Amino acid sequence: MAARLHSRLGCSTISFRHQALPHALKTIAGLGFSEIDLGALPGVCDHVPYVLDEAAVADVAAVVSASGLRVRSINGDIGDLNAPLTAAEQRARARHLDMLVALAGATGARAVVLPCGALDHQPLSSLADDLDRVADELIAAAHVAAAGRVELWTESLHFHRLCCDITRAEALTRRFGPEVGIVMDFSHIVASGADPVDFVDRFGPRIAHVHIRDAVPGNINLSVGNGAVDFGRGLKALAGAGYHGHFSLELETRDLTHNERPAAALRAGHVISELI
Structure with a gap:
């Protein structure tokens, strides 16, 4: 009998962003996962419409409910x-956030995740001013999320965004409190030249969720096992820091064909399950 996937390991629908949402959910469930992160990133994953209204929330929630996935x-x-x-x-931004929070509530999601700034390393004003503005927006969003009985998390280090390295991630995190959780992504940390163990040392108690993907410096888009990430060492550091949260395979990779993705996701799931 094949080894079962760890109950704390899910799969992001971003891993199958080339498939329509019902198909992606069927693929993920068929591989043996019981939990997802739902991708709602315009231009990256269109499983949730960017123009999100009450009808779209109801439609997406119904599709997710039918899949049986958490x-x-x-x-x-x-x-x-x-x-x-x-x-x-x-006003348009506030409306979009309200609908994402409503979608989280309708699907039973624990949190809404927002980015750490624009897809550009260059600040729009000064770095300090930009970090202040990002932190203020995240804090305000956290209050909206809390009113909807969900949490607000941010991927505080994102190789392609404003907070592109561990120094900027730390500077951003100093600007808000525990109302905003931190998403740790192994691939963005390693692509930026940082060490996942150092990330855990700096942010451990504030880490709310973990994304799994492989990387080498400068490249986040590798399948698990094809990069330089030492997942065993990083996961051991998380366990040592008392992390009891969940993990999600976010396999937005460019070293596979679409037909190879299901088998690669399953292999990655088994590798990470053995290390958790």
């Missing part, structure tokens, strides 16, 4: 949090 988080994007907005743009 939802750990809604991985969303409401725009560049370091960008100053007009009043109309701010």
Whole structure:
């Protein structure tokens, strides 16, 4: 009998973003996963419509419910949090956040995840001002999420975004409190040249969720086993720091064909399950 996947290990629908949502959920469930992160990232994963209204929330929630899969988080994007907005743009952002929180509630998700700034390393103003603005937006979003009885998390180190290294991630995290949880992504840490163990040492008690993907410096898009990430060492550090949260395979990789993705996800699931 094949080894079972660990109960704390899920699979992001981003791993199968080339499939329509019902198909992606069927693929994930068929591999033996019982939990997902639901991708809602415009331009990356369109499983949740960017123009999100009550009808779209109900439609997506119904599809997820029919799959039988649990939802750990809604991985969303409401725009560049370091960008100053007009009043109309701010209202549109608030509406989008409200709908993501509603979707989290409708699917039973624990949290909404938002990015750590624009897809650009260069600040729009000064770095300090941009980090202040991102932190203020995350804190405000956390209050909206809390009113909807869900949590607010951010991927505080994202190789392609404003907080592209561990120094910026730490500077951002100093600007908010425990109302915002931290998502640790092994691939972004290693791609940035940082060490996952150092990340755990700095942020351990604040880590709310963990994304799994392989990487080498400068490249986040590798399948588990094809990069330089020492998952055993990193997962041991998380356990030593008292981490009891969940993990999600976020296999937005470019070293596989679409047909190879299910088998690669299953292999990765077994590797990580043995290490948790």
